[in-house]
Amino acid sequence: MTFQDRLFLAAQFLLPHQTLSRLIGWFAESEWPIIRMPLMRFFLKRYGIDLSEAQRTSLSDYRNFNDFFTRALATNARDLSSRPEAWLSPVDAAVSQFGKINEGQVIQAKGKSYSVEALLGGHAGMAERYNNGDFITLYLSPKDYHRIHMPRQAKLISTTFIPGRLFSVNPLTASHVDNLFARNERLVCEFESEAGRFVMVLVGAMVVASIETTWAGIIAPFQRRIVQQHFNSQAIEFAQAEEMGRFRLGSTVIMLFEPGQIQWSNEIQPEATVKLGQPLNQA
Numbered sequence: 322m323t324f325q326d327r328l329f330l331a332a333q334f335l336l337p338h339q340t341l342s343r344l345i346g347w348f349a350e351s352e353w354p355i356i357r358m359p360l361m362r363f364f365l366k367r368y369g370i371d372l373s374e375a376q377r378t379s380l381s382d383y384r385n386f387n388d389f390f391t392r393a394l395a396t397n398a399r400d401l402s403s404r405p406e407a408w409l410s411p412v413d414a415a416v417s418q419f420g421k422i423n424e425g426q427v428i429q430a431k432g433k434s435y436s437v438e439a440l441l442g443g444h445a446g447m448a449e450r451y452n453n454g455d456f457i458t459l460y461l462s463p464k465d466y467h468r469i470h471m472p473r474q475a476k477l478i479s480t481t482f483i484p485g486r487l488f489s490v491n492p493l494t495a496s497h498v499d500n501l502f503a504r505n506e507r508l509v510c511e512f513e514s515e516a517g518r519f520v521m522v523l524v525g526a527m528v529v530a531s532i533e534t535t536w537a538g539i540i541a542p543f544q545r546r547i548v549q550q551h552f553n554s555q556a557i558e559f560a561q562a563e564e565m566g567r568f569r570l571g572s573t574v575i576m577l578f579e580p581g582q583i584q585w586s587n588e589i590q591p592e593a594t595v596k597l598g599q600p601l602n603q604a
Contacts, residue, residue, distance in 0.1 A: 352385050360386045368464035374398045391467050391533075391567045399598045401470070401562035407600040408473055408583055409562060411521065412574055413466045414459035416593045417495060419585065422577070425449075427456045430496040437577065439503035440522060442483040442547050447511065450518065451577040457589070457601065458502070459574045460490065469523065469566045469574060470597055475512035477557040482540055482548045483507050490526040490573045502575060508532050508540055510565075520577040523566060534566040562598060 351357055361380045364370065372378045375392045383389035401409075418428045425448060426434040437456075438448035461467060485506040488498050495501055506525035511518060523532050532540045536557050559565055584603045588595075595601070 350385050350387055357383070357385050357389075361389045364389075364463070368462070370464050374466075387569050391569060393468070394466055394597075399596060401598045403561055404600065405474065405515075405561065408516075408578075408602045409470070410459070410595040410597055410599045410601055411470050411472050411565075411576070412459055412461055412468075412595075413597050414461050414574070414595055416589055416591055416595060417458040417460045417492070417573070418591060419457035419589055420455065422451055422454050422456055425452055427458075427575075429458075429501060430492070433496070433499065435500045435503045439500065440507075440575065441509055441520070442481050442549075444481065444509075447520070451520065451579060454580045455578040455583050455585070457576050459576070459595070460492075461568065461572060461574070462491075466597060467568045468564050469521070469568070471512075471559040471561055471563050471565050472521075472576070472601070473514045473516065473519075474561045475514040475519070475559055477536070477552050477559070478511045478513050478518065479549060479551045480511075480534075480537075481509040481550075483509065484545045484547070485525075487525055490524060502573065506532075508534070508566075510534075512559075517579045517582055519579070519582065520575075521565075522575040522577070523568070524573040524575065526572040531569045532566065532572075533569060535564055539569075 358380065361383065364386070365372070365380065372380075372392075374394055375398075376395050377383065377392065380389065383392070418430065420428060422437055425437050427437055427440075428434050436448075437451060438445055441447050483506065486504050488494055488501055488505055490501065490505065498504075502522070502524050508523045510521045510523070512521070525532055534540065583601065586600055586603050588599075589601055
């Protein structure tokens with residue numbers, strides 16, 4: 322490990338996560354040209370972002386950095402045609418880990434695992450439903466498209482907001498910060514589909530200004546207690562590939578599947594890149 326890596330990891334424990342993220346969130350929302358234009362130009366150059374894939378291809382068309390970061394894709398930039406039998410990737414991302422949920426544990430990185438029950442905010446009943454099922458962890462890098470879409474036609478069953486830390490999420494922290502995803506702030510969304518129930522966990526991270534959903538808007542980042550909502554009497558349904566949320570600065574999506582629900586495509590391997598709409602399962 323390099324000195325820079327050690328310094329970065331030390332900063333994860335020393336920096337005031339919430340304060341830093343709120344401060345950066347303020348800059349990201351600023352519409353002042355003197356702030357938004359340098360931020361966007363730096364990001365565009367630093368991460369090699371391809372604006373030709375976006376609906377708006379000029380930086381001057383974005384009112385602030387968050388507007389730029391959560392930019393919509395151009396029509397036909399991804400194949401979002403309906404494929405009812407497929408589990409589509411909900412995001413552009415790198416596959417961090419995937420595989421079986423064994424004895425309530427999932428792999429975080431080589432030599433590290435964590436509890437599904439802890440990831441779900443202590444919900445033992447929900448965790449048991451996915452035991453012996455499958456999981457996949459999808460890491461969104463800064464250059465990626467940051468809207469999140471539905472992998473399958475489904476109905477929203479419940480959400481659980483879980484406050485926590487805001488460690489950076491990347492291969493380095495995944496390898497060195499124990500229980501990373503079960504410690505960070507996150508939103509657990511459980512859905513019902515024709516193939517059964519599945520979970521999408523939207524994980525916050527350092528400098529992520531907020532998590533947003535299409536049905537509730539921005540998830541209040543100052544609420545420091547677990548908040549669970551059930552939607553039995555409120556029909557919130559999604560078509561396959563329909564947008565369901567977005568990250569205001571990027572992070573990670575973790576998906577949980579019931580036993581026997583998915584057979585992975587041969588293209589799904591650790592560190593492989595996937596695109597929104599790409600099937601995760603074998604045809």
